[in-house]
Amino acid sequence: MSTLVIGEGTLGELGSRMRELGLAGRAFVISDERVYPLYGEEVRQSLQQAGFDSAAYQLPCGEASKSLSTTWVLYDWLVEQRAERRDTVIALGGGVVGDIAGFVAATFLRGMPFVQVPTTILAQIDSAIGGKVGVDHPRGKNLIGAFYPACLILSDTKVLRTLxxxxxxxxxxxxxxxxxxxxxxxxxxxxxxxxxxxxxxxxxxxxxxxxxxxxxxxxxxxxxxxxxxxxxxxxxxxxxxxxxxxxxxxxxxxxxxxxxxxxxxxxxxxxxxxxxxxxxxxxxxxxxxxxxxxxxxxxxxxxxxxxxxxxxxxxxxxxxxxxxxxxxxxxxxxxxxxxxxxxxxxxxxxxxxxxxxxxxx
Ligand SMILES: NC(=O)c1ccc[n+]([C@@H]2O[C@H](COP(=O)([O-])OP(=O)(O)OC[C@H]3O[C@@H](n4cnc5c(N)ncnc54)[C@H](O)[C@@H]3O)[C@@H](O)[C@H]2O)c1
The missing domain is CATH 1.20.1090.10 (Dehydroquinate synthase-like - alpha domain)
Structure with a gap:
């Protein structure tokens, strides 16, 4: 069952909410090149204040990133970072980032804890909820995927203002x-x-x-x-x-x-x-x-x-x-x-x- 936190200005609570859920280890933030420069720093500060070491990866914006080849790039990054099964993958972005980060969380090391920080209206009311994660196949959208619900979905309505x-x-x-x-x-x-x-x-x-x-x-x-x-x-x-x-x-x-x-x-x-x-x-x-x-x-x-x-x-x-x-x-x-x-x-x-x-x- 996912914990849902929604409100204006909730971003700063990310680290403490993760602690409350018993998450430990490091945090791997997956975001995109538009969202990360806007909110990445605040997210990482919140993680740091709660005692999480973190690292971040920025994907190019847009649906083209939701592919198996991008998944491979993210697996490489996690391997280089020596990510462990108790570490957490955090999706910071819209539905594209949420879907691919969730798929990586579901499959890397046979599953790592997964947190969604959705930053579009669509992601906050729809795509971050319900556990559908995945990537596109060149012949069809969302053809490869899994059901893998996030343990925490934290939506800050403040971030919608830059959409x-x-x-x-x-x-x-x-x-x-x-x-x-x-x-x-x-x-x-x-x-x-x-x-x-x-x-x-x-x-x-x-x-x-x-x-x-x-x-x-x-x-x-x-x-x-x-x-x-x-x-x-x-x-x-x-x-x-x-x-x-x-x-x-x-x-x-x-x-x-x-x-x-x-x-x-x-x-x-x-x-x-x-x-x-x-x-x-x-x-x-x-x-x-x-x-x-x-x-x-x-x-x-x-x-x-x-x-x-x-x-x-x-x-x-x-x-x-x-x-x-x-x-x-x-x-x-x-x-x-x-x-x-x-x-x-x-x-x-x-x-x-x-x-x-x-x-x-
Ligand atoms: N998993 C599900 O259940 C589910 C449900 C519906 C849709 N989806 C998927 O969601 C994807 C679409 O998601 P989306 O509409 O969020 O698009 P998106 O993730 O592509 O985001 C749209 C654009 O807005 C930018 N952006 C995101 N947040 C921002 C912010 N706060 N400020 C400024 N710019 C911001 C992004 O960089 C991107 O360029 C599709 O791939 C679709 O298949 C999944």
């Missing part, structure tokens, strides 16, 4: 997803506080991050290996993943792709008679108020419905020939459906990919 605006919006997409599938009251809060959450001035910032994180903890506790309930966390992801992949991960951030995917999944929910149209419209308005797309923005490369469908057919959640769809029957309640007619999916995709009316001018 680029686009990353902030993309992170909120996962919070809106969480509200749509699990928590209607959370959706009210997101709707009423959109501006303050987008510019990170809302006094509810930590409360909302914590509420989303706790939902993820609850769902994962009920279905650690994603055989049932955990799949609802993939709301918006069937189309979202396919869009990201079809555009070679170059055009859309994950949260932006999920936002378009949620618009698609809500439209499907309405079309099969599960969801009131007004609920889908409300979702889309909230996504837009966070600066998120609900259809593909105009891009300088062609993307056909057939290409997206082909990517969807490779989706991990495909059972037999069919995609598993996470649909809504009301705001705050999701269900898993596999009988969605392909013609309907095609129709919805066509509308998501059609040039927006504004782009015609």
């Amino acid at each position: 680029p605006r686009r990353e902030i919006a993309a992170g909120w997409a996962e919070a809106i997803k969480c509200a749509m599938i699990l928590d209607a009251e959370l959706l009210d809060l997101l709707e009423a506080n959109a501006k303050g959450l987008c510019d990170l001035t809302s006094p509810l910032l930590s409360t909302i991050i914590e509420r989303c994180a706790r939902h993820k903890v609850d769902v994962v506790a009920q279905d650690e290996r994603e055989t049932g309930l955990r799949m609802i966390l993939n709301y918006g992801h069937t189309i979202g993943h396919a869009l990201e992949a079809a555009l070679d991960y170059q055009v859309l951030l994950h949260g932006e792709a999920v936002s378009i995917g949620m618009a698609g999944a809500a439209a499907i929910s309405v079309a099969v008679g599960l969801l009131e149209p007004a609920a889908a419209e409300r979702q889309n308005q909230i996504l837009e108020s966070f600066g998120l797309p609900i259809r593909l923005p105009s891009i300088d490369r062609p993307l056909s419905v057939e290409t997206v469908l082909e990517r969807m057919s490779r989706d991990k959640k495909t059972r037999g020939a069919r995609n598993q769809w996470i649909l809504l029957d009301r705001i705050g309640h999701a269900r898993i459906e596999s009988n969605v007619p392909v013609e309907l999916v095609e129709r919805i995709l066509r509308s998501l990919l059609a040039p927006s009316p504004a782009a015609d001018h």
